[in-house]
Amino acid sequence: MLVLSSGVLFYIDLRPRDTVRAVPLLRTQDRFTAFAVRGPDLWVARGDGALCKVGQDTYLRCLSSHSGSIGEQWVSLTIGNQDRVFARSLHGFAVGIPSDGSMTSRQLPFVSDRYDATPFLLAVIEGSDGTLLTQWDHGLLEWRYGAWHPLHQPTPILADDLVSSILRASDGSIWIGFCSSGEAQLVGRNFIENWSEADGLSNNTVWSIARQLNGPLWIGTDNAIDTFDLDQTTHFRMQRRGYAISIRSDDMGNIWYVRNIKAVARFLPDGSAGPDVSLPGALYLAAEHDGLLWIGTGHGVYTLDTARPDAVPSRLGGFETGVSVEGEDRKGGLVWIFQGSELVGMTRSGIALRLPKLPDIDINRIMQIVVENRSSLWIVTAVAIIHVEHVGAHVTRISRIGVQEAGIKHFVALCIDSRHWLWIGATNGVAVFDGKNWTLLRTDDGLISNDIGQQAIFEDTDKTIWIGTSGGLSHITDPRKVFDRVPAAPYIQGIFLGGRRVRSDMGRYSTQGIDIDLGTRDLLAPSVYRFRYKLEGVDSAWRLTTADRVHYPYLPPGSHLFRVSVCNGSTKRVSPEIGAILTMPYPVWIRWPALVFYALSIIVTAYVAHHLWSRRHRRREKQLAVLIDRQTHVLREQARELEYQATHDVLTGLLNRRAMQRVLEDMRASATAGQLVFIALFDTDFFKHINDVYGHLAGDEVLAELGSRWRANVEAGSHIGRYGGEEFLFATVKPHASGFDSVARLRIAVTEPPFDQARPLRRVTFSAGATWVGPDETWADAMKRADAALYEAKESGRDRLVCVSPVLAASPVAPVCQENGR
Known part of the structure; x- marks a missing residue:
């Protein structure tokens, strides 16, 4: 065993049973501040900030710093994968690469002075995906895409308590220890990334998202339009100030969007801004493949010929009442617009297709039209999503999805991805439907916010999903894992008998009620989690509860197995099951001495009663036998007499x-x-x-x-x-x-x-x-x-x-x- 004390690294020999020997491992005058061991490798951090590997001859081979010293001693070392070593100080971080003998150190962002009194708690952990985790003043920092980002967690536990330890388990899961709140498992971070103002986003309120042809991701926020590019050192770049909604990308590589609800703005493929086209009341855009831009306003529908630099919006006749939303079908070349209560498909030449009046649709509450293919349309309202299937102008089927079926409150956005999954944004999360099952993504599951922006769900070219919210931008990097989220195993926080904490063996018999406090090690602990439990010998079937306390008014004497697991009410996945044996002693009057006494008393009483009854019975039997013999003799004599008289x-x-x-x-x-x-x-x-x-x-x-x-x-x-x-x-x-x-x-x-x-x-x-x-x-x-x-x-x-x-x-x-x- 190795121990670092007063700057000296000692080897502790635990083999002698009567004595323990401590021997300095390195015979040098250097003082050390941290060490790390992984397999045969031993690394130490010297007091001067150097990171050194200890060779078999106990000589130190130190890395050369390319960025200079940060002026702090390293308090934590971690040997990572792919020939890397990580060091942490109060406010700094270093990466060492032994293969080329180099070390790079830099200041950590967001870190202040919260760990000044407890620097020994700081640690750096490398995840199975190559990302790094370390503490900052209000939670965890995550190293991804070449920069540190605060790990967004909706639970306040990270902000309120100090993280005392970070550990990566053998299955790749990350476990976090807290100074006063126990430990928790961090899940969900393997398929959701969150971005906010802290990462460079202009504003946390995201309204629209689109990918430029062979270019970056464009994000419309409350006060600017940004681009996001992981290949750039600065991921987020503000391109232009102003309220930006309804971003569209055309086949020429142009980016179109509505700016401040006053004009239609454009960015050219080279990233330069084109002139604004003034159009007060502009709300929504639909870009057709032949260069015609369709613009919906509060007072009508306009088209803009994007091939002409001097073109001005042209009002479309017959749509004087205005529309609030429209969709596009690039494969079919149609733009769908409501004309009164009828849905029409438009081309450059005019109305190409008109569907019959659709029942039970309030045009004033329509928020979005999404075209799945040439024969399938989805109409989004606040309380329902209507699916219209048609062949030409003939409607073959109309179906509805209500808010209760999807498990959300109000519909605000819909995206149909290449898998034909439905991603439905609402004011309380995102509902996902894969054709068979529903699941709900919320902040408990890792989303940065539950308040989804209108039309702010977008499928990228790599089939990942971007979700804009009022709290920032969430990126679903692996949509398949949305339906594959297994909750962490629960644990029993305490057992209480009549309000008094007890062990699983109650010690003495009591008729008071028993309470079992439950918890989950999942740091996110979604609100859709349910505890699924059963007490053998008491419960005839499994029970579900959202509460973290289970109450039984009475625990029968004997041993009972209490089984509990966590069930995700959204994905229906169940965590591994845990159990505890609850033992209630038998009361004195039914323990074995009392039972033996009862049994002996019953036996003696039964014997005496049987003896008295038998004696009386024998006496009566004897009397009855005499009487029967007498009567039998009389009857036989009478029978013989009758027989004699008859013959x-x-x-x-x-x-x-x-x-x-x-x-x-x-x-x-x-x-x-x-x-x-x-x-x-x-x-x-x-x-x-x-x-x-x-x-x-x-x-x-x-x-x-x-x-x-x-x-x-x-x-x-x-x-x-x-x-x-x-x-x-x-x-x-x-x-x-x-x-x-x-x-x-x-x-x-x-x-x-x-x-x-x-x-x-x-x-x-x-x-x-x-x-x-x-x-x-x-x-x-x-x-x-x-x-x-x-x-x-x-x-x-x-x-x-x-x-x-x-x-x-x-x-x-x-x-x-x-x-x-x-």
Whole structure:
């Protein structure tokens, strides 16, 4: 590290950890006032004003001054590009060129004594485009075109604060530090140049601009007409005093303009002034290519033949009411003039083209007519610009641009450049339209003034744009950058909680509102800039504001990312985004110890409640289970009783007729191969006699006893039921050989024991008919056959069994067995 102290340049060795050594770098008696390092090059400024390069042998190789000393010590050195060295003193400046060993020094203009107490702040910086920047009493000076010019800035910060440092970043941008106002980025200077009275312009109010054929730029101001030529040592030269408006250049290289609204003046191609042509009330000029000059006045239209030296203005007939404005179409050879409410195209010979009356145009408010081509005209009024498209005398389309669409207040000037862009001057800036997008140029963007002069926008031959204003002359050196202006990144100036400045971590929980102060490092800070911001977790969408403070009434606990960028409302370009994490601590009652306590309390409460509920629930479940078991038992008993009543005969306890029918169907369906379903129909013999002799009660007792005997003697798998009255139906599944035997044994077992209920008979007999169900018949068919066999048994003397086979039945009844049970 190098340090300059008391005129001695020291080398500081920082490598030892315990000690720091300072060694004089140059062993010489010379005293030095400044030094600069760039790569391997080291330059020093000696106290006698010499600029010297330090060689590897530590010898000094100094430059020779061609302009003598300025009598001040150099306080700042900068090693620039292209083999140049720059030095700065309080009031002077020097440029050294090592390649030829020369140095040129000169006094700085505009510099007074503001930095006398702080000369160490002064610096010189070389921009990427070769221009130089340094401080003066009220801002910055810029070296361009071989001279120093005050860098025009609309913001008062440069005039009010001392510039403490100037730095060029790696991307070419210029950053400026201020003693008390922080730092800012200087943008816009790479495509806008400003010129004013301080640069030699006769007057800051510019009314008209034109380029002479193969000559300089001519500028009409409030009190003179000037020429501007960068090739000259003095860029601006006043050519003639007097109010100069409506400058026009013709094809012969002449410059024509209206002087003091009294005469038409001319400058010849060699720069000499020609005689004035008196014409009181002259306002506007239109120069045609064939040497005819058209002059608009407040009381009529005049023409002037410029080829004749003694020519006088000739009034044009038919335009007695006067016009206020006219345009020219050099390609088409037409000069457009309003005649009453009609727009006519004029040539030397007279009216060549007449357009129909245009609606909604007040001729008294027309300020300019601009001809884009043979079929396109633009008419400028204070509140609108009317675009008229026509083919010959036929108007094909009329469109309007209002002040609100362009974003300006009052139209005063229009220029259509070779790109077909619209440059519209107003009292609050210049609106530019590229066919798709609008943008607005103002002093915030680098213009010297927002108040644009009438007809004071001009496209030069190099396609750059000149703009005349009431504050000077602005030159758009690169019109493409008008739509390519990226704002500088914003920064957060401060965070305030309830009015108290805090860090991004609030420290403790608070319900007070939070304010975030924002700023942009763009020194120009256009009024069209908007802060585009979003607080994650709070804002659902991006917000826009023109204010430099953002307010949130409440910041929820937790960490939230605050994101912000700068949006140019004119160009729609957005700066790089920055962010900050804002952390609001959680309140005590929702921090993790409290949450754990809440959770444990809820768990314990829930456990106790669940335990009490479960105990009660279990008790009720037990009671309910007992009740359900009891009711279920009752219901089952009732169901069994109902089922028994539905399927059994009440008196005998045997199956009833319907139940027996289901039994027969089930047996027939479940019988396997080799098994037959046997049925037997029993009828009690002389049962009517029992009822008649012993009474119906005795008959019922007999039936009940029979039911008991049937139940006791029916083998498993067989069924018997009361079929009707004193008839009983027996069914079983047996092999063919044993089916009838089972029926016979059952009849004997039921009838042999004596009956106490039938005294003195003591014995009840049965007649029975038996058969089996054939494979292709229904049980109803078998029942008919069994009934026929029963009838046969009764006819044969009762107390016997008659068996019938379905396959042997050749007659209605063909017995296969006949048994007498006595």
